[in-house]
Amino acid sequence: MMLQVSDLTIARGGIPVLEGVRFTLSPGQALVVRGPNGIGKTTLLRTIAGLQPPVSGRIDVPPESLVYAGHADGIKATLTVAENLKFWAEAFGRKDYSQAIEAFRLTALSARLAGALSAGQKRRLGLARLLVTGRAIWVLDEPTVSLDTEAVAMFAHAVRGHLATGGMALMATHIDIGLSEAQVLDVGKYKAKPLMDNDFDGAFL
Template sequence: MIEARDLGVSRGGLPVLTGLSFTLGAGEALILRGPNGSGKTTLLRTLAGLQPPLHGELICDLDEIAYGAHADGLKPTLTVAENLQFWAKVFGVVTITPALAALDLQALRDRPAGGLSAGQKRRLSLARLMVTGRRVWVLDEPTVSLDGTSVALFAAMVQGHLNSGGAAIMATHIDLGVAGRVLDLAPFRATSAAYVADEGGFL
């Protein structure tokens, strides 16, 4: 569903990753590992189509990808249901009930999102993935501020998604218990030689 060949990505005009190749098929999960600043977010934003790759080939259907950013993207004055309903309408999905159920948000349904705790906001933000109806989830640090119970809920949600033929690629440091390959980004770190090659003759 996603295929990257010799992919390079850049952040703020500096290459961060080069020579990255991987494939992701239906039912598979890919977990990105790497220290801070290793380019996880940049790679995920590139996969989501928010920025063009520096070089290499990226074969994926942008209409299949649901991007889950580091930020929650919630509106504090809208209720939990309204926040979710909005994205459901944008993506043309009919019901938000399964999404609420998957992350145990039914009881919070009519609370304004601004009054939720950080973990509850995170759960709401993750529930959004269920109302996109898209098959490839691209997730940036999805488990930040989640407690043990919520991580288990999230892991079950991801597993269910994979079992129904979806795929997921995520940057995370904890072990979710979801079967998936781990991709360490450290070997693909861009060197200054890659920088010289991309700097259009200024060096």
């Protein structure tokens, strides 16, 4: 099982932002996507996650092997922490969510409504969902937003554990989360050429 991206061109608002992107992610590997703000990192991750179509190129990934976590935490405010994880575990055909509770130190908060959590606690709960999906490939867009130093360490530990069991992680992050084993993909070299003023049709591809 692996994720392979070949000659991928992606667009935002009909305008190409990255072109010719290529990389392979194999079991046990982590890849950090880097590049200046606005270059298309989020668009790239959303395209790989299947949330929007590419302009051209290929994304080869086994069915039901990928899970995406974006800027939203994906939690239900009216459910407790434990109920949120139970909901997501069952949605992915699993029952046990105790590992997720422990990994992000949510035991003391398990009976609290998610809507009453702080921003950092909500983020920890949102990331804990990854552990109940059973999916091999984690695609993560700025996963450390709202996390303090201690929580970033929790997240890095969870990623290492995932990689150790043959999982994979593809993430965009501006901070060093301490994953020295992670490779870096600088998408700056894939920046799309600007459209010419007379390329009316190209703006709507």
